[in-house]
Amino acid sequence: MSIPGALRREVRFSSRDPVLWLWLALVLGLSAMSVAFGLAEVERQNETIQKLIDGDRHDRLAQYDKQESWGSAAYYSFHLTYDPPSDFAYAAMGQRDAQPWMHRIRMLALEGQIHERDVANPSIALIGRFDFAFLAAFVIPLVLILLLYDLRARERIAGRHDWLEATVGQPTSFWLLRASLRAGAVFVTLVVPVIIGGMVAGASPAKWFVATLGVFAYVALWTMACFFVSSWRRPGSVIMLALIAIWVAIAVIVPAGARLAIDRLVPIPTGADILLLQRETVNDAWDLPREVTMAAFFERHPEWSEYQPVEGSFEWQWYYAFQQVGDQRTEQLSTAYRDGRLRRDHMAAWVSILALPSLLERFLQSLADTDLRAFFEYEEGVRGYHAALRDFYYPKFFRNEAFDRTLLEDLPSFKPGNPGMG
């Protein structure tokens, strides 16, 4: 029988199987739910960002009206930075659940502001995010296992296995077709909601096409694994246990073990270390001779080295100088933190070749710009924007320029997706 003929035969046969329909309904329901949750979360984040954007300029202008100097204007005004969700974030929220995607920053020392945040949303940390990436990477293999583990064993139990093989002539292609058809049906019901979600979210077709290809390859790998293991002449329960053991190994044990090993191999400072050091540096500056602070500041800004601080009086130049020195002191820790996390992430990427669910999850997060790289790009954007604010204010401070509210119109504005200046 030709391949299309065999395919039609198996489609007709499988379409009469109520158990298969139940599984497909479950997958469709879960996929639709995960996409709906993702779209709702993206909408919530966009609404939050839009609300803050709307209020940002208004709040700042209201503050400026109350100020009489460049120093106090800089001190009391907040500047919104944000990382809007990408058009594919609904499918893979990734680091957006664990890392901040907006900061309202001030002209004070920056590193503390970056690291002073909730480390995680406790409710999310408790149950985890049920997004499409999680469903596809971790749940779908279990569905495939439960759907395919007894592909042959149930026929053996029913006493049909040898009869079928004797009738069909080419048993390998027959079993493979049966497994592929079932897995194919799971794949289609899995990706249809994410494609519809992509249309709703206005995601680029290229992006969900590539995502679909990745999911297809992943489903194909699991199907082959189930196909080969299910061909053992063992009871179905033994085959299921073997497949579940494979899932546990590559979905849980390998990633967890690798995480422990990587954390040990690549120690990194914590955000709290950075925050603490910066606060100590800034607080200590009040008690240090001002020339000590200014000397450190002039290393970075020799152009203002003519400034002579006056001991015993409050000067904005000195105040912002020790804020910057706070950042300078934590630079090494901050770089170590970022480099360490990227190194860990790089190692985890290699390990994920063995831990396929993590590999697919990372792939989808990378497409959705919700991976660690995207998070650090946003953080660099915040640093760039903060540097631009300093570039705006420092000449005003050190040249003792008269306060002119109209010049505040020239303040740089944050633009997401680039170093942050507009």
Place this chain on the structure above:
Amino acid sequence: MMLQADSLHVARSGKEVLSGISFSVDAYEVYALLGGNGAGKSTTLLSFLGFLSPTAGSVLVKHTDVYSDIAAARKAIAYLPESASLYEHLTAQENIAYFLQLAGMSASSPAIDAALDRVALSPNARRRKVGGYSKGMRQKTAIALAMLRDTDILLLDEPTSGLDPNAIDEFHQTIRSVADSGKAVLMVTHDVYGACHAADKIGMLQGGKLKGEFAAEGHGIDIEAVRKAFSATVVPS
């Protein structure tokens, strides 16, 4: 020669189940293998289907060693297993249509109905799902399927198991007519009288060895001789 076992030795799980049996089945012939439980009857059938490689000797289907081309051997054979485990969520007609398609064949609904008529499965029953069938009804469906396969060889494993006496008689007549149309039929059974009634030759298996063969002469096979030989094979040694 349609089927031939030549000094066939087969082991399962390290234990020898067939110990050098030799016999053959020609076209136009019904050959019944009789024997008690564990005699090696089903193992013999599975060897012809290429499921159990011989440890020594050979099995030939249409003069070709089965293990040199298993697919070709299976294509020439319609096999009816002891337990006709049809798909319960399909009707008899759908089961037959599906299995025929598996074999690369197709049959029209009238052809399937005609085959089901021959095995006397009622028209009402054949449109119901097999899940509600008795063992006999399932067996009738499987027999209809085996006949529709229209292969040169039929291998039947306890084909009358679960059938009522009338259906058994009808089945034997059907098998006879199938063989008379030029096909070779090898069946394994416990049913001494049925075998004597339908078969041209009977092989008596005991402990993996062929203890004797009985051929039809004049008015058929000597039932009494077969019965005595069969009783001897099932007496614990």
